[in-house]
Amino acid sequence: MTISYSPAELGAWERPTVFDTPEWIDAWSGATAENLTASETITVSGTPDPAVVPLYLMIDSPFWRGYETDAQVGSVWDEPLVVVPSLYAVYGPAYLRTAESIRSVVTTGLDRANRWQAAGLLVANLPQAAAGRWAQTCPPTARICLDIAYYWDVNNHAAATLQQVGGHQRRDWRRRWRRAREHGVQLAETAAGQSAPALAQVLELANQSAIKHGIAPLYDQTTFSRVASLPSARLFYAELNSRILAGILTLEHDRSLYLWAGGIDYAALAEHSPYLFLFYELITMAPSRGWRRLEFGRGNYGFKQRYGFHGTPLWSLFFASDVSTALRYRDRLSVMHDRLSDFMRP
């Protein structure tokens, strides 16, 4: 299995994302959703600026379980696993470009995997272009495309941004947004850490959406609160008569808005199209807020592809710590990769 990419694609991923920041790494140190029994931040050599990369010893992760469920496979790992970064980070450290820095992460990660008696190291969620570079530098035991991250680059005018959507879908989207407005649906925004009731409602919607898509809840209140406490965290929600119809916990970084976790009240879907309303509002406000990119997150493939969101496959590279188990894990990941590819296909 090879990962094809063009050098032109590299440019989009050469800067650290919000998930590479010390603030995110610190917030995640207090998150509780995953069972992580050890963690460490490693200082990476071979980068122009000092870079710190977190690695975790993962015993269990609802996000990983969700992928196993989507792929309809049993438990892949017979042992703990070292992950870089957490699977809750949409992007891995794609900004590491030099061979020295990439080798530094893989070597240190494998060393910890051996020390902690883990199955190996999983460098997760590298956009396609970056994954190709990593795989060339350090050939992995196995590679798997776990997900697709969707985004839109924003033009100076909302109308121009919306031109990325096909004519029929664009008109339908606008009609749904207008109808929601006429029904009284409004956009609300708060600093995420300062609105506990709204945050709790959005958390519930996010977990209900997970269940609706056939996987167990992904977020607990402590984890949500930790991420919400980041200075860049904002909560956007569509509200009707004090009832939240859809909400998203977002993070702003480097002129990008990351829609990290959210959900909708499915009872309101047909009448108010709350997700489309929310996205439309965010797109139209993007130029005035200085956002150059909207990161719509992972999952919900059919919806995002229907509305013309750009997607980048997220590759995860597995490095086995023991040759005796390498083949077993490679086979399992290969099956999982094939099934997830089918699952993500519209």
Place this chain on the structure above:
Amino acid sequence: MNSADRQFDSILTRSCALTTSTTDYIEWGEKILQYLTVTWSGLATSPVPSASDAYDALARQMRADGDLAPEQVDHFLNSWFTSADTNPNWLRESAERLLLRLRPWFALWVGFIRWVLTWSQCRKFDQVVFLGRDGLPLYAAACGLQFQSSRLQLRVADVPRSLLESPLLKEHLAASADFTRNTAVVDSGCYGTAVTRVVKHVRDLREDNDSIAVMFFASRNPRIFGYLNQLMSWHYLADCSGVPDHRGPFDFTIYACDVLESLPKPYRIVSTGTQIHREPTDFASFVLSLRIYAELARYARLGARGDFTEAARSASELYSLFTRPGTEQGGVRSLLTAPAPKAPPTPPALMRLGITGIAPQSDVFGIDAG
């Protein structure tokens, strides 16, 4: 009931009623854990154990309880318990992960109890007795729904299987609740071994069938009402075209009962030969079980959810996850990989369990004569 047992009742009730002035969830959760940690230290007169010692003790306790097979205990704990001694936040983090995995069940449990309490009030029952220890989460939900403000009394009566033949049981039940009142008995469910004893005890006091009702969350006895069985019945009708060996709605019912019964417990019941009393379980069982009850009560207290529609929706969604292929290790089954091992009564013994003519099961086929 001795003073130590009353103390446990008080801790149970207090845990379910804990509120703080803060709206910060993390702070609220930490305050509860602090309270429970101090309480356990006082009851057990032991220092708080390390994470690894707490894990070992909890695993031992769960194996001794026998609700799960030994390998299920390991799987159950590994998905959420932090046993690393180097992590100072192991208790809080473990509690949060366990709650994350249990929250999808809350609407169903609260929906069941809302129905129980509403039904009991409408049918002029004075008292609802929850059978310990498996019924304790349901008692917590009832506390959260604040039906105590009504004339309905909520009680817990421990009826451990090991004491079913004990001569002390009758006296113990009499001390737990006033069974001369019209009483609805609630339990997690299954075959009805314990509840049959309770009903017989009540029958010794009063002979009229109208003075007692029995409600199970999930029933495997045709003479005992099962709430989840009723919720799942339309799935049974809808799914009859499925392949014969596929996991069906009533397999989910059994699984749902297993989840409820496999939760940690705050106390164990001990018989000394002359009396029955409660003792605190190991640190993690005690603290985490009461943390679950506190959260469940808070959910019931704060949320408008937990009505019939919500419970039915939750049951359908959880069933959908349960039947999804490949979810043995993931999804809703991440807590338990398979149904817990059962020791069903022999057919003749099963025939003797449960009592005919007791509501609400007696209502299911209609109450009109003719």
